Amino acid sequence: MLNKKSIFNLISIPLFTIALTSSALAVNVSNIADKTADYALKTYKNDMIASLAKLVKYNTVAVEGTSANDNPEHIAFKAELKKQAETLGLDFQDHGYIVIIGLGDAKERVGIITHGDIQPANPSKWEKSPFELDMTSEPGRLIARGTEDDKGPIATALYAMKSIKDQKLKLNKRLELYIYMAEESDWGPLEAYVKENELPQINITIDAEYPVVTAEKGYGTLKIAFNKQEVNSIEPHISHFEGGYFGSQIPEDAKTIIENADVSLLQRLMNKAKDYAGIAFDFQLESTRLTITALGKSAHSSKPEEGINAIPYLANLLADTRWKSNGAGTLVNFINDNIGLGLEGKKFGNIAYHDDFMGPMTVSPTVIKQNKNNIELNINIRRPIGKSAKQLRAEINTAIATWKLKNMADITELAHYIGDPFVQNSAPHIDTLLSVFSHYTGIKNPQPISIGGGTNSRLFPNAVSFGPSMPGAEYTGHSEHEFITMEQFELNLKMYTAVMVELAK
Numbered sequence: 392m393l394n395k396k397s398i399f400n401l402i403s404i405p406l407f408t409i410a411l412t413s414s415a416l417a418v419n420v421s422n423i424a425d426k427t428a429d430y431a432l433k434t435y436k437n438d439m440i441a442s443l444a445k446l447v448k449y450n451t452v453a454v455e456g457t458s459a460n461d462n463p464e465h466i467a468f469k470a471e472l473k474k475q476a477e478t479l480g481l482d483f484q485d486h487g488y489i490v491i492i493g494l495g496d497a498k499e500r501v502g503i504i505t506h507g508d509i510q511p512a513n514p515s516k517w518e519k520s521p522f523e524l525d526m527t528s529e530p531g532r533l534i535a536r537g538t539e540d541d542k543g544p545i546a547t548a549l550y551a552m553k554s555i556k557d558q559k560l561k562l563n564k565r566l567e568l569y570i571y572m573a574e575e576s577d578w579g580p581l582e583a584y585v586k587e588n589e590l591p592q593i594n595i596t597i598d599a600e601y602p603v604v605t606a607e608k609g610y611g612t613l614k615i616a617f618n619k620q621e622v623n624s625i626e627p628h629i630s631h632f633e634g635g636y637f638g639s640q641i642p643e644d645a646k647t648i649i650e651n652a653d654v655s656l657l658q659r660l661m662n663k664a665k666d667y668a669g670i671a672f673d674f675q676l677e678s679t680r681l682t683i684t685a686l687g688k689s690a691h692s693s694k695p696e697e698g699i700n701a702i703p704y705l706a707n708l709l710a711d712t713r714w715k716s717n718g719a720g721t722l723v724n725f726i727n728d729n730i731g732l733g734l735e736g737k738k739f740g741n742i743a744y745h746d747d748f749m750g751p752m753t754v755s756p757t758v759i760k761q762n763k764n765n766i767e768l769n770i771n772i773r774r775p776i777g778k779s780a781k782q783l784r785a786e787i788n789t790a791i792a793t794w795k796l797k798n799m800a801d802i803t804e805l806a807h808y809i810g811d812p813f814v815q816n817s818a819p820h821i822d823t824l825l826s827v828f829s830h831y832t833g834i835k836n837p838q839p840i841s842i843g844g845g846t847n848s849r850l851f852p853n854a855v856s857f858g859p860s861m862p863g864a865e866y867t868g869h870s871e872h873e874f875i876t877m878e879q880f881e882l883n884l885k886m887y888t889a890v891m892v893e894l895a896k
């Protein structure tokens with residue numbers, strides 16, 4: 392989920408340097424797993440890339456009001472999966488929203504959980520089409536929507552399974568690759584499926600980070616409407632404020648319009664704009680109308696620290712004025728008072744809290760919707776354990792009501808959604824996953840981690856996440872610059888192959 396050439400990518404280099412020298416460490420990974428992993432990379436690297444190139448061609452974003460079962464892009468994507476599975480000699484089942492690709496017929500099973508849908512991509516932000524695998528713009532990187540989240544991992548899992556099949560390993564457990572078609576938009580059909588069907592006894596989700604994720608923050612959405620009012624005044628006022636693209640993306644774009652502006656206001660704001668790092672402001676004064684656009688950096692909203700959120704930064708640029716409460720001005724005052732440039736909601740009444748293992752709750756404005764009578768602010772929260780949803784909801788209501796009263800603001804709280812965090816302590820295969828990770832990366836004594844994102848792990852028994860992103864590396868899914876490095880793609884093939892052998896043998 393991030394942007395052009397970040398320093399985070401540099402951080403990942405030492406990890407790979409270690410990886411090259413680490414095989415000698417050999418922590419509890421069987422010979423047969425290691426041998427199969429080597430075979431996979433040697434034999435199928437190019438086929439895996441070709442598979443991914445085909446999978447990213449389908450714009451499998453959810454279309455509101457259309458079931459994934461009726462969406463032509465989803466249908467075509469599943470047909471492609473079927474073709475690939477059958478070519479590899481893997482079995483294929485289509486359950487509508489859920490596709491299962493399997494190997495072996497043992498009664499016990501190991502599930503590998505992925506998703507085939509994607510988040511929207513804004514083509515104007517991409518060097519080439521987000522739906523063509525771009526391997527040339529930035530050598531060493533495979534760029535396209537879904538490369539990291541989650542079509543890259545699907546391609547990797549397919550060739551890990553194919554390699555295991557080629558080696559004719561005797562499997563005591565059947566391998567099942569689950570591909571869910573609405574992970575980004577609607578967990579309902581999967582929840583219904585897991586109630587009616589017997590699931591694999593142990594599962595790994597390959598839709599997050601290494602080494603092993605045993606806790607995920609709860610996802611939440613706060614929605615507040617700022618009702619519009621006419622302004623008849625010669626004083627400067629904000630007539631428009633917009634920003635954001637979709638709810639789980641830290642937005643890089645925001646724009647505002649100030650009426651009755653003059654050159655002195657313009658100069659004051661341009662001077663202040665020089666104080667910010669990582670965000671670019673553009674100013675246009677036409678007669679008395681000043682338009683300001685902000686360009687920050689997009690990121691996954693579960694990792695707000697990896698982005699620069701254009702909405703609060705643009706509001707902060709305007710923070711030296713108390714704006715007229717006409718809707719857009721009310722919104723700017725609200726953001727400055729309650730959100731600011733911090734990421735943890737520390738100015739927002741008493742809502743802020745944190746957990747020692749899971750970290751702080753994060754509070755990020757992500758989308759501003761323009762309605763006829765109001766402007767709607769959508770705030771994305773990611774919360775750890777430590778507070779009940781009920782308590783948090785009450786604190787949010789109090790903070791908004793207090794601010795509303797104090798500012799005589801015409802705002803309306805809309806329905807909030809506050810999800811629960813997920814903690815998985817009992818999965819029996821955590822040590823196996825940590826051993827494989829340590830063996831192939833050379834990172835000693837890796838420990839389970841907690842993430843801000845939510846995966847389908849919580850719907851499967853004994854499920855934990857295992858990759859595909861390295862700890863400390865920038866996560867690019869949901870950003871307008873999504874890619875997986877060739878190095879990571881190859882390393883994932885080895886690690887997923889080895890893990891499948893270890894869990895199924």
Ligand SMILES: [Zn+2]
Nearest residue numbers: 506540541598
């Ligand atoms: Zn994902």
